Amino acid sequence: MLSFGSFSLWFVRRPVDRFSLCVRRLSLPTKSDANEAATEEQLLGFPGGSVELKLHEESDGENSGLALITMNNPRRRNAFSGAMMVEMRRAVEKLEVWKHGKGLILHGSGNTFCSGSDLNAVRALSTTKDATMMSLYMQNTLARLLRLPILSVALVHGKALGGGAELTTACDFRLMSPSGEICFVHKHMGLVPGWGGATHLSRILGPCTTLRIIAGATRLGPIGFGIGLGRCNS
């Protein structure tokens, strides 16, 4: 595991649009809230693993203001179960209102960042309606992760595949260990990125490089990282 100390310098508070967050939280329940609740109920039918959020409060010393999200499903290489999707949303919601937040590190337990969506859940949610609801739910979560008023880093230790690759694009920075690899493997399954990763990647690398990487399911290891997606730390 890479040390957190060297990251702490990066975390300077970003201007916060807390007003819009408050407006959203004060508004009355809408039809889309009801849809979200139904989606979560359905996703919770696919248990396994966990997403753990640890907050270092201001009095915690040198890591204060730093949050750590651990994707934890090592038996399945940190594949995202439905329950983990809901837990990730809860973690993002907590970070949206965390007053002392400065920075966030997203990482996976064991030797994998994240192997994407749990393929058992993907198979079970394969009707157009179910797949759309799962994709929209995760698009919303990843967009909100990216918009957090704190700086975020994806620590890519091991593979980040499919939805895992998409998750790395929802952070402000990507830092890769020598074993790291990011690959949008979706095309092998006849899919396009469903969690918003193509949009986020295009923002980072531009549309042409993004198309090349996604259409080619290109493996991006530390050596090929010079394209501007992130940095490698040995």
Ligand SMILES: CCCC(=O)SCCNC(=O)CCNC(=O)[C@H](O)C(C)(C)COP(=O)(O)OP(=O)(O)OC[C@H]1O[C@@H](n2cnc3c(N)ncnc32)[C@H](O)[C@@H]1OP(=O)(O)O
């Ligand atoms: C919009 C979202 C789109 C998506 O994310 S679709 C998912 C895309 N991801 C993939 O296709 C990754 C599939 N997995 C792999 O390629 C490999 O398992 C991987 C991550 C390179 C690891 O390889 P190894 O270290 O050799 O481990 P392994 O293959 O023996 O796997 C260990 C156990 O983990 C399981 N696993 C890995 N990735 C999974 C996944 N995404 N969903 C569900 N189960 C998954 C795998 O089946 C195996 O289970 P078991 O031990 O045989 O019971």
